[in-house]
Amino acid sequence: MMPPAMSATPLIQALAAALDSRAALLQQLHAEQTDAYRLFHGSVEGLPGLTVDRYGELLLVQTFHQPLSPAQLAALEDFYAQTQPGLLPLYNDRSAAHSRIGNPLPPQQLAQAMESRTVRELGVNYRIQGRHEGQDPWLFLDLRAGRRRVMREAKDKSLLNLFAYTCGVGIAAAHAGARHVVNVDFAASSLAVGKENARLNDLPFRPRFIQSDVFSALRQLAGLGQAKMVRGKRMPPFPPLEARSFDMVFLDPPRYAKSPFGVVDLINDYPALFKPALLCTAPGGTLICCNNAAEVHRDAWLDQLERSARKVDRPIREMEWIAPEADFPSHDDQPPLKMALLRV
Template sequence: MFENRLTKVYRHISKLARRQHITCYRVYDDDIPEFPFSIEIYEDHVYIAEYNRRHGMEDEAHEAWLDNCLELISKVLETAPEKIWVKQRQRKENRQSQYEKLSTESHEMQVQEGGLKFKVNLSDYLDTGLFLDHRTTRGMVRAESQGKKVLNLFCYTGSFSVYAAAGGASEVTSVDLSKTYLTWAEENMRINGFDTAQHKFVHADVLQYLDTLKINTYDIVIMDPPTFSNSKRMKDFLDIQRDHVTLLNKVLLATKKDGVVYFSNNYRRFILGEDKIEAATIKDITNQTLPFDFQQKMIRKCYRFTK
């Protein structure tokens, strides 16, 4: 059942990817509940995340089952085991099999997207450093950035910042609470040939940073926050359903007239407080920003506001 499904979707999606010259894409995401994986291609490597699910198996039986699955994935995707990277979400990694090395060796590589380069890490974090579902949204930002001042909040590894710089932004400010990700964002800018001195990389808690912004400063703002965050380094905790109206109104204050705010989040039950948001126009662009490899596979919301 799993083999048939994976063969079918891989054949279909890889063909679409080749046509569009896309080399990093998702091929499977929990399509069959008994096989709770997310499987992504990063050029000639495969990244697999196993979702935490009650499977009722003893550890040894689960390890054997997982090895069988990985063998099958290796065969269907025609990828050697040493190029397959496995992450078990919320699960202690104690693998004692031929795939053990996949979890213990560190693997960083550069990949291409939209003619740009990005560093990804397939081994050390739960996420690789490049959120593939925002490929289309990044393209929109690039198309609008010529000569613009851009602010990227919760910037993660700065992929939106790179796209904005590639679109000719006069200045991009990237803000994140993680020094690791901010350094990564700077590196992504550098490997694409952009002068990092021309742009700003701000280590800050976005919730507090918003209160320091001057009004009517930015032409484009990107905000893709976590659903919930209570990092010890934050003054307050973030609950995106509760806090999004306040955050967006502060962002809109810092945006120039006719400026654009892109706002996205992954909360499945998210409801936009539209009547309380002080924007000239509000457009739900969720469907038009979902790439071909995420159709019906991902619940995330994306909106475009104008000041």
């Protein structure tokens, strides 16, 4: 349980302060046709491990360190019923190992939680679901700043979206006038949501959805061919891809993941992904790299990117940080999610 000292009153005070600080942002987001945003970011707003997000008609409350007591949950729901009326509350306690959702729900509430819903962000429709076989509700809200930037730049461009998950970045680009979009992820279930996202929007063309290991796709797109054997093991067959480069590449890997082709490791080996992604970015193009490992300091990471770029003879010409928006405040302007826009 949350510490007893965190009785309902200080909890409500923290929620109220967070809501006050978002008044201008929420007004802006509503005007921009956005109804998905974070209302409370506990790690910075007084209660580490508690987040409250609005996903359209859903109010998603999540705990990552300790569960809320029934009294705390009731007070929280009551606060939002008064200040954000009409939202359907859903509590996912993810304080158990591997952030799995632990709290069972009565059948009727579970059915509501498992309903697919549509949210809007910057005029784009996305599918979300409060509960399903996975853990997150299909749209990462802190990445809005990245999607917004891609939408600003995408007109008439080709875009490669790596570790695409439910393809939010690719759908945003296609909606904003990109010429061609390729989404790559090895999870068929995530790409299925991506296809649904494409259907939800009146896109001028159909983006591509490639179910593949990113290492395999990048090798082929960079013209290095398909590795059939790695460390003496036969590799699973992934779709053959022609070598080609893209005006924009979006690289947003998970913190750590193993695959037959290699290890995604944002702390110890970002260059293993960065270098081939750079080779798939057209000269004069833009590569947006993300790193959400909090322990990686952004200056050290940028230094590593600059060295890796020089090694493959594609030096970074310009760089700019994309900061998460004001619903994801951070300590000392050092957000865990770092997004570097590189002109290469």
